[in-house]
Amino acid sequence: MKYVKGKTAMIISDKLIDDLGYVKIIQEYLAEAGLNSQIFTDICPDPDTKVLGVGLKLFQQIKPDVLIAIGGGSVIDAAKGIIYSAYKMFGGIFHKPYFVAVPTTSGTGSEVTDFSVITAEGDKIVLVDQFMAPDLAILDSDCVASVPRKVVIDTGMDVLTHATEAYVANNASDFTDALVEKAVRLIFEYLPLIAADIKNDEARDHVHNASCLAGIAFNNAGLGINHSLAHAIGGTFHLAHGRCNALLLEKVIAYNGDLSKSANNQAARRYAKxxxxxxxxxxxxxxxxxxxxxxxxxxxxxLDIEAGFGTLGIDQADYQAAIEKMAETAMMDRCTPTNPIKPSKEELITIYKSVY
Known part of the structure; x- marks a missing residue:
């Protein structure tokens, strides 16, 4: 922690990471650097505005010079949400603490992005603001060694979706392309290996790095409707984000690549590359x-991923009843504008119907 300077730190995490001892290790490092620290470990998957409110209250009491988020995407997104809320409340007088992100899953890339996904009244809201971006990301794949196989698969497929969408997104460039191409190769080669054995150190390192590479890529290039659709259905049926992305991925690629017609548009050429x-x-x-x-x-x-959302136990009648509202929500999602094709609500409904 030699790069971290200040007097007081706030550590944001969840109870599992705390129980595994990682929070205590960080507190010890901070103490060696002369910083007092207080912890907030009430973060749950898909953090909502209520959790942010509790965290913001503690944040105001502590007034930290340093904020450290250690955990998966939900933890880092919650930390971003707390910073964003404080900034919106206090405006120009708010001094952002030095923000350190330590990802303990290999998936979201949240440690290097301006994005945060927060749940509000059951809907997943995407916040995008450079002010939320971490100042320092620490990548240590040892933190992933205790992750369950299902989470490894879900987060790994999230990486592939980030990379695939960034490659065809409207703001893609030579720089993001290079990051995507490396991330995609790493995922196809090494994700099956860590899904089979999370103790495979080399494979775990590569997938962890791929997550960060894809995060930098989509933060600059943008995403697309795969994420928009995943946010809406995940919020509606309380499903893991990476699994939602995985179930949608081929259908979105086929839609963007115009597979049912010419299959020769810009997106199709990019997928072929x-x-x-x-x-x-x-x-x-x-x-x-x-x-x-x-x-x-x-x-x-x-990776033993299901064939469709119906195999996840979602009732077909409930699914059909929710489709129109989910499509409307996806149309308004912050990821939709950078999709290579501007979709209609009816086209999104068709995609939802095809993945049940």
Whole structure:
């Protein structure tokens, strides 16, 4: 913690990370650096505005010079939400603490982005503001060694979705392309290995790095409707975000790549280029597009991912009743504007129907 200076730190985490001893280790490092610290470990998956309110109250009492978030995407997003709330409350007089993010899952890339997803009245709201971005990200894949297999798979598929969407997003560039291409190769090679054995240190390092690479990419290039649709259905049925992304991914690629028609638009050409990066058949744009879709399907089969949302126990009548509102919510999501094709609500409804 030699780079961290100040008198008081606030550590934001969850009870599991605290029980594993990571919070205590950070407190010891801070003490060695001369900082007092207080902890807030009430973060749960999909943090909501109520949790932010409790955290903000403690934040105001502590007035930390340093804020450290250690945990998965929910923890880091909650820390961002607390900073964002304080900034909105106090405006120009608010002094942002030095913000350190330590991810303990390999998925969200939240440690290097301006994005935060907060639940408000059952809906997932995407906040985007540079002010929330961490000042320092610490990547240590040892923190991932205790993650359950299902979480490893969900977060890993979130990485692949981040990368795939960033590659075709409206703001993609040579710089984000380079990050995406590396992240995609790492995920296809190493995610099955850590899904089989989380103690595989080399594979765990590579997937953890891929998460960060994809995070930097989408923070600059943008995302798309895969995330918009996932946010809406995840908030409605309380499903893991990465699993939602995984179940939607091939259908969104096919939609963006215009597979049912010409399969020769800009997005299709980009997906075909990713296929070439993976050494897949791509003699034509259509062949490359189909190859990439097939590769995603094969990866999901390796990881035992379900075929559709109906296999997750969602009642079909409840699903059908929710589709229109979910599509409306997805249309308004902050990720939709950077999708390579501007969708209609009816097209999003069609995608939802196809993935039940």
């Amino acid at each position: 990713l296929a070439k990066q993976l050494g897949l058949s791509a003699r034509t744009v259509r062949e490359g597009l189909v190859s990439y879709i097939d590769a995603v399907k094969h990866l999901k089969k390796q």
